[in-house]
Amino acid sequence: NAGVTQTPKFQVLKTGQSMxxxxxxxxxxxxxxxxRQDPGMGLRLIHYSVGAGITDQGEVPNGYNVSRSTTEDFPxxxxxxxxxxxxxxxxASSYDxxxxxxxxxxxxxxTRLTVL
Amino acid sequence: AQSVAQPEDQVNVAEGNPLTVKCxxxxxxNPYLFWYVQYPNRGLQFLLKYITGDNLVKGSYGFEAEFNKxxxxxxxxxxxxxxxxxxxxxCAVRDPGGxxxxxxxxxxxxxxxxx
Numbered sequence: 001n002a003g004v005t006q007t008p009k010f011q012v013l014k015t016g017q018s019m020x021x022x023x024x025x026x027x028x029x030x031x032x033x034x035x036r037q038d039p040g041m042g043l044r045l046i047h048y049s050v051g052a053g054i055t056d057q058g059e060v061p062n063g064y065n066v067s068r069s070t071t072e073d074f075p076x077x078x079x080x081x082x083x084x085x086x087x088x089x090x091x092a093s094s095y096d097x098x099x100x101x102x103x104x105x106x107x108x109x110x111t112r113l114t115v116l
Numbered sequence: 117a118q119s120v121a122q123p124e125d126q127v128n129v130a131e132g133n134p135l136t137v138k139c140x141x142x143x144x145x146n147p148y149l150f151w152y153v154q155y156p157n158r159g160l161q162f163l164l165k166y167i168t169g170d171n172l173v174k175g176s177y178g179f180e181a182e183f184n185k186x187x188x189x190x191x192x193x194x195x196x197x198x199x200x201x202x203x204x205x206x207c208a209v210r211d212p213g214g215x216x217x218x219x220x221x222x223x224x225x226x227x228x229x230x231x
Contacts, residue, residue, distance in 0.1 A: 004159075033218070040125075042206060042223040043160075058218065090159055101210075102148055102167045105219060107159035 002026050004108035006091050012114045013081040021076040021111050023091030030097035032074040033105070036060065036087040043090065049074055050097035081115045088112050118143045118211045122222035129197045129229055137192040137225045139207030148210040149190040150219065151181055155203045163205075166190060177201070197229045 007022045025032065033048035035058075045058030049068040063085060065077040074093075078085060089111045094103040119142045129135045141147055148167055152160040164175025171183045181192045192205060207222040 040223055043221040045218055048218060102165070104150070104162045104165065107161070109159045
């Protein structure tokens with residue numbers, strides 16, 4: 001298993017540009033999520049999905065869109081990049097989609113995004 | 117609202133000494149608690165979790181954590197620190213009784229182990 005993979009590893013954008021961060025997992029996990037990591041703020045949830053065709057907002061969803069057309073893929077789209085979106089983005093997945101789940105989340109290696 | 121606090125931004129210990137990384141939580145019900153570690157330029161790796169049962173939980177790389185319900189704490193410990201333990205450590209909580217069951221992460225504690 002490759003686990004959770006993310007592409008690209010690094011990206012530099014100009015303000016106003018759009019792009020998609022890719023996330024894929026080969027573990028047949030139902031639950032997938034996107035976090036952003038900023039210094040001194042830990043990880044904050046952007047969007048999550050409990051299964052194909054189902055997505056919902058997390059703590060900081062503004063400026064981001066997601067879709068879940070397959071179990072394996074969960075892309076994150078930046079509609080119009082802003083400097084405030086400079087961050088490290090992590091995708092995560094877990095087997096169970098239940099909120100009461102005791103499941104461990106598995107994290108991808110991250111995408112480091114800089115918006116100029 | 118559920119929350120997690122890691123009161124120390126950084127913990128410094130000498131190699132071979134015991135280490136403790138502190139975590140306190142606030143949830144409405146019985147919590148599910150997790151510790152993750154992040155090495156430089158890497159994603160988060162799972163260390164251990166507390167769901168129910170024995171208050172002392174053993175995890176990867178010789179780490180353990182003690183759940184204390186009365187103090188609402190879940191401190192991470194290791195009897196003898198290694199230089200290779202230097203990393204960023206995150207505590208996280210899920211409230212199974214809450215309306216939104218996603219993981220809530222603390223801000224992280226940087227552990228530095230000196231030779």
